[in-house]
Amino acid sequence: MRDTRPGYDGDVVLGEEYVSPGGGDAGLAASRAERNPLRVNRSPLARKIITFNLIALLILIGGIFWLDPFRGPLAVQRGDALSREAALIANAFEVQLPGGLPVSLATGDGIDAAATLGAIDLADGAQAFVFDAAGTLVAEAEGPALAEAGGSDTVLIDALNSVWGLFARVFTPGGEPGPGEAAEALVRQLVPGATDGAASVPVEATGPQGTIFAVAVPILQGDRTVGVIGLTSAATDLDSLARGEREQALQIFFIAVFVSLGLSLLLASTIANPLSDLAAAAEIGRDRHSRKLNPGRVRIPDLTGRPDEIGRLSGALRGMVAALYDRIDANEQFAADVAHEIKNPLASLRSAVVTLRVAKREDQRDRLLDVIDHDVRRLDRLVSDISNASRLDSELVKEEEESFDLIKMVRNLTDYLGEQARERGVEFITDLPPGRVETMGLEARLAQVFVNLITNAISFCEEGDAVRVWVRRRENRVLVVVEDTGPGIPEQALTKVFNRFYSERPPGQFGDHSGLGLAISKQIVESHGGVIWAENIRPTDADITSDPLGARFVVGLPI
Structure with a gap:
């Protein structure tokens, strides 16, 4: 239900790019150029391969002579x-x-x-x-x-x-x-x-x-x-014959030793050398960080074409490095977004405080205090949501998934949130299939997703509007859909609504939401192997440029 292939960063070397690495990988390239396949003093693994092969031959010839x-x-x-x-x-x-x-x-x-x-x-x-x-x-x-x-x-x-x-x-x-x-x-x-x-x-x-x-x-x-x-x-002739046979066995033994040495060196070059390249690439990345050299991306050799464990190891290391860089980039972007979002209420607070010092009338002071109160609550909400978002990754990894009934969970949520909707004059409709729908996951986290979607739908509705929650089971997945008859979503914002700190709210709700709810929901759903998307509700024969009848959020989960 989603593309699980690793997304490699452009700076993680792929394919034939590793033949001639440039820039920061000059040390690795030089070590590969200077490597002599006949020298095994720098490779403990190669020495072990040669030693074990020779020990087997020595045991064989020793047994022949002993018997x-x-x-x-x-x-x-x-x-x-x-x-x-x-x-x-x-x-x-x-x-x-x-x-x-x-x-x-x-x-x-x-x-x-x-x-x-x-x-x-x-x-x-x-x-x-x-x-x-x-x-x-x-x-x-x-x-x-x-x-x-x-x-x-x-x-x-x-x-x-x-x-x-x-x-x-x-x-x-x-x-x-x-x-x-x-x-x-x-x-x-x-x-x-x-x-x-x-x-x-x-x-x-x-x-x-x-x-x-x-x-x-x-x-x-x-x-x-x-x-x-x-x-x-x-029995001098007997000794001579036995010695002749023994000499032939020794000659074959020495031939076997030379052949074994050659095959061992070849085996070492196909095992020890690639492993040495992988270790050298990782060490270069470590040394760059510890010695504060010229920063650059770690370049892992692409050995995925090998149909053995070394190929698997290379692919795993490349995927791990790419995932780490993606995480680093995401953290950097998140930090930049957090700084940007916090600056706005801080700037508003600073302006209100400066203006409060010179305000003469009481009504002006009250309005400025309302602004300060609003910005402080906005900062508190923003910091709380940022804290939850920053802990989400580690919590998703640490918590253990369990099997639970998705229908029962959604029914409990709609029973509770339906009362809130009716208090605001919003009609709340549920359409849940009978029976159970078992799925594996973190029940509390998925409940957080559906609470966020339903409360968002209610917040966009006015008195007389309606919210509908329905569930349908397919062959290998289950769809949970939340619809509302609110103003809908601008077409250019259908994909942006899942970005961090993006909020498309009416003017009266400015500052009441951090813009992290849908981003957190998407992260939770995708960690369960599912998908989530948003779309507008339109009649089948309507012009696409006409106003939408409402918004629809769809969550697909594997079962």
């Missing part, structure tokens, strides 16, 4: 292969054992352990050990040495691998054998379990030359364990 998905499957395969190889060597011993005869690996009774073990071709980097049932080493053999593994591709990756190895040794649970433990010592740990007749689970340890896998398998003569085959294998 070590590259080496795990390879280690399982190597352990299974070593177990099968040890089982084959144990079978080679078992097929040579004499059936049903005592066997002693330590003395060579029944089988030559050293000769049998020496006849077996061991894999590169493997070592085999033969223990008797008592756990005494009987024979050992070693396969060809593994070729030296190549170094890492870069110094950085070597350093990162070293750091990771240090952390892995510190935090990895399970008490792994420390560096320097020999293969034989590792196998001896497995022998007691293998003498019970079951193959041990392959174990992994860090030896002098890198990772070592070890397994122990019993040598059985029937159901009796006569010895144990211990087999170890250096």
Whole structure:
């Protein structure tokens, strides 16, 4: 029912005007020109964006290294292969054992352990050990040495691998054998379990030359364990493969870091920079006021074209600044109007007082005293109305709207004001629909509007005239109309009657009204989302230049 779009002041920059602000915004323009998107030391928000993105990548790469998905499957395969190889060597011993005869690996009774073990071709980097049932080493053999593994591709990756190895040794649970433990010592740990007749689970340890896998398998003569085959294998190739996978992961990590930095800077430029512009514009306005620099309007950047929260924030700030300037302008105009209105009765008072000093006749003194009394009452009424008008804005914001029956309120007002009209010989007519019309608002303030309209209508009527109040409900609004058969309103004053301090009264009522009543009524109605207007009553076939039959005020409120 009214246009709620914000009315931006001409000095609040709109659209493309912000591309090259002039005048007082030279500081903001200079800061935008000097901004380097690669420098984030002045933007805490940009630093947070970059830091949080990098933390996510660090957690990801740290989890990959901690879980070590590259080496795990390879280690399982190597352990299974070593177990099968040890089982084959144990079978080679078992097929040579004499059936049903005592066997002693330590003395060579029944089988030559050293000769049998020496006849077996061991894999590169493997070592085999033969223990008797008592756990005494009987024979050992070693396969060809593994070729030296190549170094890492870069110094950085070597350093990162070293750091990771240090952390892995510190935090990895399970008490792994420390560096320097020999293969034989590792196998001896497995022998007691293998003498019970079951193959041990392959174990992994860090030896002098890198990772070592070890397994122990019993040598059985029937159901009796006569010895144990211990087999170890250096896993230099496994370490090399795992290191290669780790190097690839690190390379991808560094690529992701650079990509994340670039995207973070781009994100920061689309978030932090506009917010910095908005903050800088607000700070410039604050500094102008506090330092009393060259006055000017605050220029808020127009970012409403962005379909995000920053666009909403820009629009809200621009609307807020425009509303503040409208309020400032309105207050300045109100102060000027108040000063003008107060000067008139003051000038009249001063003239009457000066004249009273020189007046000789008693009748002249009485007339001057009447003028002084009239002007004092006029000033008192004017000050009271100005005080009410100045408090109206804050009261409309503070008071809480409630639902009420508009028909009941209007009926109560017409019952009371109708008696005043009849006392003056004015016919008072009401036409209210049955039932209830619920609306949201401040009932006391809206009642003030209708009291003002009805009393105004009565004041313009003479004996024999009539005032009519009627209400009609439409689809989404309700119309409250106050009509009178008075002299009507001059055509040029139909829109001016709602201006502050404007009064179009008969000569006999001069000074009895401040001219703020209709202005206050309009402010109250519009704060409820409604409209109010004035028009003259004319017959449909009458000439527009003919005298009106009366005046009509219409108030439309949403329901």
